[in-house]
Amino acid sequence: MPAPVWTIGDITVHRIDETELPPETGPWLLPGATPDVVAAAPWLRPDFARPDHGLRLASHSFAVRAGGLRILVDTGIGNGKDRANPAWNHLNTDYLTRLEAAGFPPGSIDLVVLTHLHTDHVGWNTRYHEGAWVPTFPRARYVVARDEWAYWSAAELDAARRQLFRDSVHPVYDHGLLDPVDVPATGTEIVPGVTLVPTPGHTPGQVAVRLSDAGKSALITGDCVHHPVQLGRPDLSSCVDIDPAQAVATRRDLLASLAGTGTLVLGSHFPPPTAGYLRPDGTGYRLDPAPAE
Numbered sequence: 001m002p003a004p005v006w007t008i009g010d011i012t013v014h015r016i017d018e019t020e021l022p023p024e025t026g027p028w029l030l031p032g033a034t035p036d037v038v039a040a041a042p043w044l045r046p047d048f049a050r051p052d053h054g055l056r057l058a059s060h061s062f063a064v065r066a067g068g069l070r071i072l073v074d075t076g077i078g079n080g081k082d083r084a085n086p087a088w089n090h091l092n093t094d095y096l097t098r099l100e101a102a103g104f105p106p107g108s109i110d111l112v113v114l115t116h117l118h119t120d121h122v123g124w125n126t127r128y129h130e131g132a133w134v135p136t137f138p139r140a141r142y143v144v145a146r147d148e149w150a151y152w153s154a155a156e157l158d159a160a161r162r163q164l165f166r167d168s169v170h171p172v173y174d175h176g177l178l179d180p181v182d183v184p185a186t187g188t189e190i191v192p193g194v195t196l197v198p199t200p201g202h203t204p205g206q207v208a209v210r211l212s213d214a215g216k217s218a219l220i221t222g223d224c225v226h227h228p229v230q231l232g233r234p235d236l237s238s239c240v241d242i243d244p245a246q247a248v249a250t251r252r253d254l255l256a257s258l259a260g261t262g263t264l265v266l267g268s269h270f271p272p273p274t275a276g277y278l279r280p281d282g283t284g285y286r287l288d289p290a291p292a293e
């Protein structure tokens, strides 16, 4: 099946699937999204919630054609990595085949945008080749917000995070491909039509990615919103938010800026249909799905 694609003017966005996340992910990640809370938003079913009110979540990347460049936004969990989370440990998916089939062979990628440096966003930065982890996208510049890079560079890392940096981040840095960029409060345009927007809270230097062309716009959320249930309940934090209060404030501001604007919202962990338009609903918002073409 071809990768789903959305268009924003002359920009195209393909969703490159990696894997669905297992049902136990929801209660762990978003403990406040209890069955009662999910049941109170019937629009979440059937796409975003299971019949038992469990959350559906996915791991995927967005592959973008903009300004003549091939850009990959986030790189998933990756294959063959030693991970503490059993659902992510030594994964073996056809992600690279799907990426190539969508018109993005690894050697053609010009730019990789890392919304933040968490396990499920940097995995395909590298692949195992002749006994070592090497950059999967050897021609690419791997862009990360300078604040994000600075935070993790100074942080005391536990064993799991040291492993993650060793196999998925440091090889990119060692090959001279990592490119930390300043992201001011107003955002920074890294390619015409592609803007990094600061969304601190989940991690200190996290960014969302705004795409705009010909009067149209879209926003790739990163993890400032993990699941559509948080559109109706922006106060729900994930267990892995480093600064939950900041994450809530960021989410409220971002959602308010998107609602009713016609901006296509592309969720970094939203299962199919993955994208939609935000509109006010009670004290929060809901998503009017925009299925891919």
Ligand SMILES: [Zn+2]
Pocket (backbone or CB within 6 Å): 118, 120, 121, 223, 269
């Ligand atoms: Zn994530």
